Amino acid sequence: MTPISPGVAVVFLVVLCALVLFVTEPVPVDVTAIGVMVALMLIQPASSMLAAAGLLAEPIVVFADYPGDALSGFSSGATLTVLAMFILSDGVQRTGVVQRLGAWIASFTGESQNRQLSATIGVVAPISGFINNTAAVAILLPMVTDLAERGGTSPSKLLLALSYASMFGGMLTLIGTSTNILASELSGRLIGRTFTMFEFTQLGIVVSVVGTAYLLTVGRWLTPERIKPRQDLTEEFEMADYLTEVVVREDSPLVGQQVRRALVETDFDVDLIQLIRGGEVFLEPLGPKEIHAGDVFALRTDRDTLVELLDVEGLDPVPTAVDEAELEAGESRQNLVEIVVAPGSSLVGESLASASFRQRYNATVLALRRGRELFRRRMDNVELRVGDTLLVQATADSIERLDANRDFIVAQEIERHDYRESKTPIAVGIVIAVVGLAALDILPIVVSALAGALAMVATRCLRPGELYESVQWDVVFLLAGVIPLGIALESTGGAALLAGFVVATGEVLPLVGVLATFYLLTALLTNVISNNASVVLMIPVAVEAAQALGANAFSFVLAVTFAASTAFMTPVGYQTNLFVYGPGGYRFSDYIRVGGPLQLVFAGVTTVGIAAIWGI
Numbered sequence: 001m002t003p004i005s006p007g008v009a010v011v012f013l014v015v016l017c018a019l020v021l022f023v024t025e026p027v028p029v030d031v032t033a034i035g036v037m038v039a040l041m042l043i044q045p046a047s048s049m050l051a052a053a054g055l056l057a058e059p060i061v062v063f064a065d066y067p068g069d070a071l072s073g074f075s076s077g078a079t080l081t082v083l084a085m086f087i088l089s090d091g092v093q094r095t096g097v098v099q100r101l102g103a104w105i106a107s108f109t110g111e112s113q114n115r116q117l118s119a120t121i122g123v124v125a126p127i128s129g130f131i132n133n134t135a136a137v138a139i140l141l142p143m144v145t146d147l148a149e150r151g152g153t154s155p156s157k158l159l160l161a162l163s164y165a166s167m168f169g170g171m172l173t174l175i176g177t178s179t180n181i182l183a184s185e186l187s188g189r190l191i192g193r194t195f196t197m198f199e200f201t202q203l204g205i206v207v208s209v210v211g212t213a214y215l216l217t218v219g220r221w222l223t224p225e226r227i228k229p230r231q232d233l234t235e236e237f238e239m240a241d242y243l244t245e246v247v248v249r250e251d252s253p254l255v256g257q258q259v260r261r262a263l264v265e266t267d268f269d270v271d272l273i274q275l276i277r278g279g280e281v282f283l284e285p286l287g288p289k290e291i292h293a294g295d296v297f298a299l300r301t302d303r304d305t306l307v308e309l310l311d312v313e314g315l316d317p318v319p320t321a322v323d324e325a326e327l328e329a330g331e332s333r334q335n336l337v338e339i340v341v342a343p344g345s346s347l348v349g350e351s352l353a354s355a356s357f358r359q360r361y362n363a364t365v366l367a368l369r370r371g372r373e374l375f376r377r378r379m380d381n382v383e384l385r386v387g388d389t390l391l392v393q394a395t396a397d398s399i400e401r402l403d404a405n406r407d408f409i410v411a412q413e414i415e416r417h418d419y420r421e422s423k424t425p426i427a428v429g430i431v432i433a434v435v436g437l438a439a440l441d442i443l444p445i446v447v448s449a450l451a452g453a454l455a456m457v458a459t460r461c462l463r464p465g466e467l468y469e470s471v472q473w474d475v476v477f478l479l480a481g482v483i484p485l486g487i488a489l490e491s492t493g494g495a496a497l498l499a500g501f502v503v504a505t506g507e508v509l510p511l512v513g514v515l516a517t518f519y520l521l522t523a524l525l526t527n528v529i530s531n532n533a534s535v536v537l538m539i540p541v542a543v544e545a546a547q548a549l550g551a552n553a554f555s556f557v558l559a560v561t562f563a564a565s566t567a568f569m570t571p572v573g574y575q576t577n578l579f580v581y582g583p584g585g586y587r588f589s590d591y592i593r594v595g596g597p598l599q600l601v602f603a604g605v606t607t608v609g610i611a612a613i614w615g616i
Helices: 006-026 029-052 070-077 077-093 097-106 113-128 131-150 158-171 178-191 200-218 218-220 259-264 302-313 357-361 396-404 421-437 446-456 466-470 471-490 494-507 512-525 531-549 552-563 574-583 587-615
Strands: 244-246 271-277 280-282 298-300 317-320 336-341 363-370 373-375 391-396 408-410
Touching: 006 244, 006 494, 006 531, 029 070, 029 471, 070 077, 070 471, 077 097, 077 131, 077 178, 077 421, 077 446, 077 466, 077 471, 097 113, 097 396, 097 421, 097 531, 113 131, 113 158, 113 200, 113 298, 131 200, 131 408, 131 574, 158 178, 158 200, 158 218, 158 574, 178 471, 178 531, 178 552, 200 218, 200 552, 200 587, 218 373, 218 587, 244 302, 271 363, 271 471, 271 552, 298 363, 302 317, 336 396, 357 363, 357 396, 391 396, 391 512, 396 408, 421 446, 471 494, 471 531, 494 512, 494 531, 512 531, 512 587, 531 552
Parallel strands: none
Antiparallel strands: 244 298, 244 317, 271 280, 271 298, 336 391, 336 408, 363 373, 363 391
8 A cells, every 4th residue: 555655644634634625615616726736846946945944854745847847737628628618508598598498498397296397307418518517507497487377286206307408418418517628637637548529428318317207206295295286486485474564754853854864774673675655666676765755665675664654653554465467567677586696606605785686786685595594684794605696686687697697597488689690500519519529539638628618709600708707707717726636646656545445345346346435435426526526526536546457447437437426325426406596495404315316326337337348
């Protein structure tokens, strides 16, 4: 067994710190990844100084090419390919073709939950093979939510299946997920064999069929109905005790004042939702309006605050129930929606107050849901997280802007006027060309993907400024930061040391058992840290173990890749799980209950499939 050298010990310490930070997320995972890269770069110069002072026998060498290896994540083909795929996905999304396809298929489902579930899986799985599966869920989530509403089905029964199907659909091709692209590059560097475009499509189809069968049967039975079939958003968020209407009395001290100074900029925990004056309904921005006697305001506040507000400000309660219909009276189009905080959103780590949400978006947040937890008072200082669901009221134009904003996913279908429908054949043709050129080995995937991204701009499917908006920069920086960690594990002997422990299981397990062990270890790791980070950590170990056992290293790489791309057991295991966490009203335990058995089924199917197709 490889001895524990100072280099291995230091790299293991960095890995341990990284794992703790990935799990606890005191800072975003991409910041942690860049921190890991910087820490690894500092080891060599720091150890050289300690060696010069006589405190170390010799400097610790982490990278053979310093600092080139440490910075290689930024020039990595995987990083650049993922960046280009985000651009390609966005070009397709802006044509509205996926939304139209989803709506067309949804028109056949009616009130049958089985058909709704089949349509959800049948749409997202194949799409996820050709555009980034995270983007596929973001695009289709509104369609599935509306599908549930129209059919009288709980969205909880469909949204978990949407996330899971996007994951196993992403295993149909090389470009289905960033994890596949990263694993391909690591495989090429370690064993000289990368993935072709349809390398594992055969197994991906088998996994998708098994996953679909599970979700339509056992998974459907295990998935709870956390949110009742929606009739009214205010009921769904249990807003009955937090919404009310008040009328301004003739003797009110508020008469003649601007709304902004009189009611918005106060210490009361109250939000003005809308103003009704002479039968006309006004929404944001309300701040500049002057208050008149007889004005009726719809408010979001709690009962204690309301009593205090009535006493101080000269207001009388209006005995009218404030429900969705009342809040939708302002415009003919929809103005009450749920929005989900997306990964990479500028609002993550901010609060509604620090982000000036109301002023920036001309929208009022009525409630915040985080899984099963509901916030309906004192929300302004709650730190926002990825997956948080906000119940928002705004004008139809403001909601359309929110829908176009990459910081959010609007959880209902919104009538958008900015889709470039005429560009649909061009955008789809570009993606087909990218896939075809790479599949026929005419161009490397990184070259064809970058050329496709450029073609999206050249053909005006995307405008130049939209290139930067389309990229999920947190994923790009995560990849750039963790790639050097895999190099450090390999070069210091850390991967060989870890492989030694796994190789020991070969004395009691057959090779297929060791392969299954790698699948399960990777799956467990991926469910608590980033999928890309788990691939970087586990593939070098898997290769070392396979070589020590005289096994097929490529099969071990595939086992790790499939396990890292199918993290079903926690909401933080995969970004798509977080997307549906709030809109589905799920509990953490729901992912274990529904995803745990599926993870075990996949462990068996994937391991046997790899052994049958590629051998071990």
